[in-house]
Amino acid sequence: MSSTRTRARSRRTRPVVLTLLVVALVAVAAWFLDALGDRPWADGEVSDDVTVFDDEFPAVANLDPDLLAALREAATDAADDGITFSVTSGWRSPEYQDRxxxxxxxxxxxxxxxxRWVATAETSxxxxxxxxxxxxxxxxxxxSTSGARYGLCQVYANEPWHYELRPDAAHVGCPPMYDDPTQDPRMQQ
Incomplete structure (x- = not known):
């Protein structure tokens, strides 16, 4: 008689345990998705180890496709020289730029x-x-020595980290740099 009760109790507890397990998994998944929604990098911020190949970061994924292709080609060639490109900043949301x-x-x-260092959201x-x-x-x-081959040019003399795509640079070299962004006509609005 006791084995029959045990089996009946076991059959009744299985759905309860399964229900609790599903509820727990849903709660963990909801927490994880909420945490991803609050990622600091959603506005374009990046961590120290992001490369030009890390498409899961909006700072990389939202770059102009031609710029990104040139960067990836350059980064691949630089890797042959033991150099790794880290993205310290790429695409930024207007809100992040304002901050x-x-x-x-x-x-x-x-x-x-x-x-001299940071543009407005409207001009950046x-x-x-x-x-x-x-x-x-x-x-x-x-x-700085090889970027022109890929159309990648340093734009501002005071920002050796800042590069933009200038497709003609592969044939004619990079244009002269501005001293800083205040000299760049694109920043005048």
Whole structure:
């Protein structure tokens, strides 16, 4: 008689255990998806180990396709020299760009001085997906000497990490750099 009760009790508890397990899995999945929604990199922020091949980061995935293709070709060739390109900044949301500008004004003490380093959301090529900041120093050095072959040019003399696509550079070289973004006509709005 007791084995019959045990089997009956076991049959009744299985659905309860399965239901609890499903509820727990749904709760964990919901938490995980919510955490992904709050990723700091959703606005274009990146961690230290992001490369030009990491499409799961909007800072990379939202770059102009031609810029990204040139960067990936250059990064592949640089890897043959033992150089790894890290993305220190790529595409940025307008909100993230505004935060960077606000932080720069606080750091440098004025909007005029901050403009030497950070553009507005309306003028930043990062917001358009047309610029990439690269690191570390050996990658910057490699791009400064080899980037033109891929149409990748340093745009600002004060920002050795900032590169944009200039397709003609592969044939005629990179155009002269601006001293800083305040000299760039695109930043005047």
């Amino acid at each position: 960077l500008l606000s932080d720069a004004v606080s750091e440098y003490g004025s909007a005029a001085e901050a403009a 090529p990062h917001v358009q997906g047309d610029a990439l900041d690269v690191g570390p120093w050996d990658a910057m050095d490699w791009l």
